[in-house]
Amino acid sequence: MNTQRSIYLDYAATAPLLPEAREAMQPFLEAEFGNPSSVHGHGQRAEAALESARETMARHLNASPREVVFTSGATESDNLALRGAAWAAYRQSGARHILTTPVEHDAVSQTAEQLAALHDFELEYLPVDEYGRVAPADLAARLRPDTALVSVIYANNEIGTLNPIAELAAICRERGLTFHTDAVQAGAHLALDMQTLGVDLLTLGAHKFGGPKGVGILYVREGVEIIATQTGGGHEGGQRAGTPNVAYIVGMAKAFDITQAEIHQSINRLSDWRDKIIERVLDSIPDAKLTGHPRERLANHASFVFKGVDGNALLMLLDAAGFACSSGSACKTGDPEPSEVLNALGFSHEWGLGSLRVTLGQQTTSDEIDAFLNTLPDLVDRCRALEVA
Amino acid sequence: MTSKGHVVVAMSGGVDSSVAAALLQRQGYQVSGMMLRLWSEPGREMSNRCCTPEAMGIARRVAGQIGIPFYAVNAQDTFRDTVVEYFLDGYAQGGTPNPCLACNRHIRWEFLLNRALALGADFMATGHYVRLVREENQPVRLYEAVDQHKDQSYVLHVLEQAQLQHALFPLGDLTKDEVRAIAAELDLPAAQSKESQDLCFLAGQDYRDFLDRYSPQAGSPGPILDRTGRQMGQHDGLAHYTIGQRKGLGIAAPEPLYVLEKDIARNALIIGTRAELGRDTLVTGPVIWQSCQAPSAPFAAQVKIRYSARKAAATVTPLPDGSSEVAFDEPQRDITPGQAAVFYNLEGEVLGGGLIQGEAAPAPAARESLIQIAV
Numbered sequence: 001m002n003t004q005r006s007i008y009l010d011y012a013a014t015a016p017l018l019p020e021a022r023e024a025m026q027p028f029l030e031a032e033f034g035n036p037s038s039v040h041g042h043g044q045r046a047e048a049a050l051e052s053a054r055e056t057m058a059r060h061l062n063a064s065p066r067e068v069v070f071t072s073g074a075t076e077s078d079n080l081a082l083r084g085a086a087w088a089a090y091r092q093s094g095a096r097h098i099l100t101t102p103v104e105h106d107a108v109s110q111t112a113e114q115l116a117a118l119h120d121f122e123l124e125y126l127p128v129d130e131y132g133r134v135a136p137a138d139l140a141a142r143l144r145p146d147t148a149l150v151s152v153i154y155a156n157n158e159i160g161t162l163n164p165i166a167e168l169a170a171i172c173r174e175r176g177l178t179f180h181t182d183a184v185q186a187g188a189h190l191a192l193d194m195q196t197l198g199v200d201l202l203t204l205g206a207h208k209f210g211g212p213k214g215v216g217i218l219y220v221r222e223g224v225e226i227i228a229t230q231t232g233g234g235h236e237g238g239q240r241a242g243t244p245n246v247a248y249i250v251g252m253a254k255a256f257d258i259t260q261a262e263i264h265q266s267i268n269r270l271s272d273w274r275d276k277i278i279e280r281v282l283d284s285i286p287d288a289k290l291t292g293h294p295r296e297r298l299a300n301h302a303s304f305v306f307k308g309v310d311g312n313a314l315l316m317l318l319d320a321a322g323f324a325c326s327s328g329s330a331c332k333t334g335d336p337e338p339s340e341v342l343n344a345l346g347f348s349h350e351w352g353l354g355s356l357r358v359t360l361g362q363q364t365t366s367d368e369i370d371a372f373l374n375t376l377p378d379l380v381d382r383c384r385a386l387e388v389a
Numbered sequence: 390m391t392s393k394g395h396v397v398v399a400m401s402g403g404v405d406s407s408v409a410a411a412l413l414q415r416q417g418y419q420v421s422g423m424m425l426r427l428w429s430e431p432g433r434e435m436s437n438r439c440c441t442p443e444a445m446g447i448a449r450r451v452a453g454q455i456g457i458p459f460y461a462v463n464a465q466d467t468f469r470d471t472v473v474e475y476f477l478d479g480y481a482q483g484g485t486p487n488p489c490l491a492c493n494r495h496i497r498w499e500f501l502l503n504r505a506l507a508l509g510a511d512f513m514a515t516g517h518y519v520r521l522v523r524e525e526n527q528p529v530r531l532y533e534a535v536d537q538h539k540d541q542s543y544v545l546h547v548l549e550q551a552q553l554q555h556a557l558f559p560l561g562d563l564t565k566d567e568v569r570a571i572a573a574e575l576d577l578p579a580a581q582s583k584e585s586q587d588l589c590f591l592a593g594q595d596y597r598d599f600l601d602r603y604s605p606q607a608g609s610p611g612p613i614l615d616r617t618g619r620q621m622g623q624h625d626g627l628a629h630y631t632i633g634q635r636k637g638l639g640i641a642a643p644e645p646l647y648v649l650e651k652d653i654a655r656n657a658l659i660i661g662t663r664a665e666l667g668r669d670t671l672v673t674g675p676v677i678w679q680s681c682q683a684p685s686a687p688f689a690a691q692v693k694i695r696y697s698a699r700k701a702a703a704t705v706t707p708l709p710d711g712s713s714e715v716a717f718d719e720p721q722r723d724i725t726p727g728q729a730a731v732f733y734n735l736e737g738e739v740l741g742g743g744l745i746q747g748e749a750a751p752a753p754a755a756r757e758s759l760i761q762i763a764v
Contacts (some may be wrong), residue, residue: 313504316460320421320508382507 006322007368011208011300011361012157012185013326017251018210018362024254025212028247036244037233046246053253057217060260061202069218069236070249074184074205076230077218078107080240081180081201084226086115089148089178091227096121097147099139101141102344103132103161104153108182109340112151121148131293132161132345140171149178154202155185158328158341158357159292160301162190169198178224184208186362187256189270189299191263199290200224204253209259210362215248255356259362271299273369277358278302280373285380291328291342291355300360303328305347309383311356317379323372328357354383395419396512397505398556400451400459402444404572404579405516405560407451411575412559416462421508422452422459425501427492428468429592430599431651436592447578454577454714456529464500465699471495473590477604480628483653484727485697487544488588490744495549502555517541518606520561521553528680529553533737536564543696546731546742550681600628611656613638616665617650624658627651633666633723650748651726667720673730673743675711683707690732690740694724705732705741713743724748 008016028049033040036050051065060063062174071077082098089095099329100112102125116123124142125136136150143150150172155162165181172179186192188209194202202219220226220239232241259266272306274297282288287307306314311327318325338352358372398410400422414420424445429437445461452459472491497515505513508585518534519542528550534540548556560568572579591599600607615621622640624630630637634648638660647666647696650659671694676683684707691700692715702718715730724745730741 310463312461312463313507316423316462316504317508319458319460386503386507 006319006324007371008324009358009360009364009368009372010324010326011188012357012359015188015210015361016363017207017212018255018258021211021251021255025247025251028250030149032246034246036246037235040307049250050244050246052330053249056253056257060192060256061219062195063219064222066237067220067222069239070244071216071218071221071240072207072245073207073214073216073241074182074203075107077203077205078105078180078182079111080218080226080229081203082111082115082149083229084239085149085178085180085201085224086119086121086231087227088225090119090121092225093146095146095148097144098123099126099142099147099150100124101126101128101132101134101152103128103156103159103341104151105157105182105184108153114276126152128344130345131296132156132159132341133293133296134163134168136164136167136171138344139168143171143175143177147177147216149180151168151180151182154181154183155298155301156292156341156357157185158339159345159351160185160296160297161235161292162186162296165199166197169200172200173198185301188259189263189267189301191260194219194221199224200335203247204256206248209255211252211255212248215252217252266362267299270364273360273364273366274299274302277369277373281376284373284377286365288380289351291345291347300361301357302359303355303357305342305351306354306356306380306383307351308387309318309380310386311353311355313386314354314356314379314383317382318376321375321379323375326357326359327355391497392419393417395421395509396514397421397423397501397508397510398457399501399513399515400424400448401516401525402438402447402451402579403516404577405518405568405578407448407516407577408568408571408575409514409516409559410451410457411455411577412571413557414457416559418512418557420455421505421510422448423462423501423505424448424459425468425496426461426463426465427496427589428473429463429590433592434465437589438587438592439589447755450578455575458759462501464496467500468492468496468590473603475609477589477600478599479727480607481604481652482727483627485725486727487632487729488490488590489544490547490729493544498525498548498552498556502552506555510555512555514557515557516544516560517558518560518563518565519545519558521556521558529556531679531739532561533739534561535735539565542733542737542739543693543729543731543742546679546729546739547677548679549677553679597626597629600626600685604628611658613640613660614652614655616659616661621646621660627653627656627658630658632725642709649717666722668724668748669717669720671715671724672746673713673715673746676707676741676743678715678741683711683741690734693731693733694745695723695728698723700733711742712746 032045034046053069054065057068098112098121108337112123115121127138148175152163152168154165169179179201181199182203187204200221205216228239230241235241289305291303291305342352394496396413400406410420415617426440427437449459476486476488502513518539520532522530533542607628610625611735612620613622613624630648632648635645646660649661687704687706690705692703693700704716706714726745726747728745729742730745732740
């Protein structure tokens with residue numbers, strides 16, 4: 001095994017499983033193996049755990065348990081939201097217009113593109129500013145009577161920017177149009193109140209907030225119709241067929257409970273460190289820029305571009321030096337292209353290739369951040385030397 | 390960690406580089422793996438034979454199994470700008486380029502080596518079959534592999550002393566069978582490797598189709614002439630022919646005819662008899678001398694003119710402009726501009742080499758018996 005230890009600064013990719021979540025899951029991987037649909041005691045106990053988990057999720061979302069649909073993760077939730085809402089709107093009124101942004105996660109953008117390519121939906125992109133934010137007025141101006149669905153990311157995974165979701169959702173609500181937000185990155189770092197936020201559909205994935213991978217939810221506001229995209233037994237109120245993954249759902253609820261209960265302390269602590277990272281990096285490294293909004297951003301998220309740096313080389317050097325970071329997009333296979341998001345924000349090739357994302361979490365310490373800040377400038381220098389070599 | 394130093398192994402998912410990594414680790418080096426992502430045409434990005442997703446997956450498994458960090462390194466842009474350009478230019482100039490030479494020189498032993506050094510490595514290793522000899526206060530010397538069938542010193546003549554200083558080749562003393570045995574003993578996964586000679590970035594296509602798309606002028610038809618200038622037929626693009634080629638000329642003649650040379654100025658393919666194929670001199674472009682220093686006088690050497698050719702005795706004369714002239718003891722068939730001429734001594738040490746530019750002078754005709762030996 002590669003046993004190299006490193007300081008983990010990639011919480012936006014995934015967070016470690018909380019020990020409490022692991023413990024809560026344990027019985028459902030052992031004695032409590034029942035199928036929640038079964039009539040007998042095994043089934044009853046599994047169903048009780050399932051519904052208790054649903055209640056926990058709903059409570060922290062200020063929603064009704066009936067509005068929580070369990071899925072296999074955020075990608076499935078995004079797929080269900082887009083396809084399910086678009087098909088429902090089309091069936092109801094023939095609506096074919098989908099509005100989204102150029103800075104969505106692939107789970108949204110690829111689904112929207114497939115709806116356009118295979119199902120004749122008309123896909124339109126809202127403009128975003130240099131920070132990747134949508135202006136409410138731009139949304140209002142583009143809504144049409146035949147708009148089937150609007151989907152705008154809450155907190156951008158690559159650049160950390162927060163969108164004014166409550167304002168955007170309100171505009172759609174006035175006109176009776178369905179509004180979805182992918183809130184995957186927000187789950188661990190924002191309080192989420194469905195009543196003040198006002199969205200119709202919201203996606204969460206458990207592993208970003210200390211739950212297991214492979215489980216998530218789609219919040220579906222009561223009265224909002226979606227058509228099931230995975231058909232079968234009538235699980236989850238007919239909205240998502242398939243035997244629920246009880247253990248993972250229980251683990252997710254436990255992790256969400258702990259995370260949301262401490263959310264305000266966490267935001268305060270992490271945003272101080274985030275600001276320190278941003279300040280020190282921009283001070284100590286020439287030709288460095290912050291990506292995303294300087295204030296309206298995730299508490300745990302600092303992201304940069306460095307001119308004339310190969311972002312993948314920088315990640316490799318950071319890993320060898322004991323720091324686990326990301327370039328902000330899935331670059332494991334060494335994809336040479338700057339991300340779609342950075343392209344959409346207008347970064348040139350020379351800047352866009354040199355992206356770095358530093359994301360903090362519950363186990364991050366102040367010492368780890370100092371160690372990182374002391375190491376980074378030298379590694380950026382070494383990467384720049386490679387480009388001129 | 391007690392370590393003989395940090396070495397980055399250029400991995401491919403193949404058995405050779407996997408065993409190289411495992412051996413170096415066993416020898417006490419701190420080992421990291423890197424794998425290049427190389428260019429293939431848009432739409433075939435995943436099909437470059439050197440870095441398919443399957444090969445990448447195997448390399449990751451090997452790294453995980455022996456417990457070393459592994460990094461995929463994207464070299465697509467650099468590969469396109471150096472190796473693919475070199476390939477297209479070579480054909481445009483009437484040569485038969487060998488892109489593996491350019492890849493080893495510019496991609497593996499420059500682009501990747503620089504990344505390895507930036508990572509803090511002391512050495513870079515590959516699964517090539519060649520040997521190095523290191524003696525104190527001496528330049529590192531490059532030798533043929535013990536396994537003559539697998540020897541890759543021809544392509545690695547592109548390494549200069551500065552690169553050799555950082556190079557390790559743990560397989561040079563082993564036979565391919567021994568390497569397979571080590572892989573089996575360590576239970577290392579390996580790709581079902583077809584030992585393909587196709588160029589990696591062609592992704593299984595015919596190189597002529599590729600040239601037609603990227604270098605259409607290479608496919609412009611012209612005359613087929615004999616040495617006297619008599620038109621014998623029509624060719625469909627010089628790039629479609631190789632020196633020494635007999636088949637596919639479409640000419641009926643009493644004795645077999647071969648491609649002798651490509652006259653780029655006239656866009657003419659020159660053909661002739663087997664006897665006319667033999668040449669006993671060639672000139673090279675700039676020579677890479679492994680010791681850094683060109684010999685001051687002509688010297689006797691064994692010279693190899695293609696990857697698969699046998700070495701032939703010759704006298705090599707270094708020229709003041711850095712190039713060289715080679716005079717073979719016996720005429721050689723198929724001296725092909727664009728391929729390298731690599732100079733060895735009798736101990737199998739690589740002394741230097743350079744790209745063949747052309748023939749210095751025509752060989753005397755009608756030395757049939759000697760030519761047959763050279764074949």
